[in-house]
Amino acid sequence: QAPSPPDAAPLTHPHTHLSETTMLDAATTTQLKSYLDKVVVPIELVASLDDSPKSVELLGLLEDTAALSDKITVRREDNPRKPSFAISRVGTDVAVTFAGIPMGHEFTSYVLALLQVGGHPVKASPEVVEQVASLEGDFHFETYMSLSCQNCPDVVQSLNAMSIINPRITHTAIDGALYQDEIEAKQILAVPTVYLNGELFDSGRMSLEQIVGKLDTGAV
Secondary structure: OOOOOOOOOOOOOOOOOOOOOOOOOHHHHHHHHHHHOOOOOOEEEEEEOOOOHHHHHHHHHHHHHHOOOOOEEEEEOOOOOOOEEEEEEOOOOOEEEEEOOOOHHHHHHHHHHHHHHOOOOOOOOHHHHHHHHOOOOOEEEEEEEOOOOOOHHHHHHHHHHHHHHOOOEEEEEEEOOOOHHHHHHOOOOOOOEEEEOOEEEEEOOOOHHHHHHHHOOOOO
């Protein structure tokens, strides 16, 4: 039986760490490789790391991923949030960012982001894609989530898709467990909680259409 497309069903996600730097088990690696065949334009995994064990884990995931496709490379840079990484379409402003290690429920978000930044079309109606593309202004979204949260991937994937459709939209998915200081400073009590340009935007489960509708006040 062929695997279902990543837009339709969650991928199985890895539970075992084979070594300190190998994050994906054999079955997940095989499945991921079949999806990465859909990557058509070069992408970079741009990692910001420190000396923590979580940074070692993240680098392991990114290197495991890059080993499965000749269109994916890993490089390092220095961002305030560590560990974090961007999935960036080479030579463009198209990127999505994860502050944390997208395992658990967020592994599907990670795979979808790889495919969509890599040129695989975003699954949304032409009307919604047009609405997102025509939004005017700069929108910097941050989603606080947890890897065990079942409602978080919908929000993360919707905002990632928006940032891929419209480069003036950026999105960072932040694992609250790793960034507890931010959770406490913002007094976040539940996930997913979304901030837009530094201000609280909304919390709870939201679809792509709902997010766009809230932004696009001129929408019919």
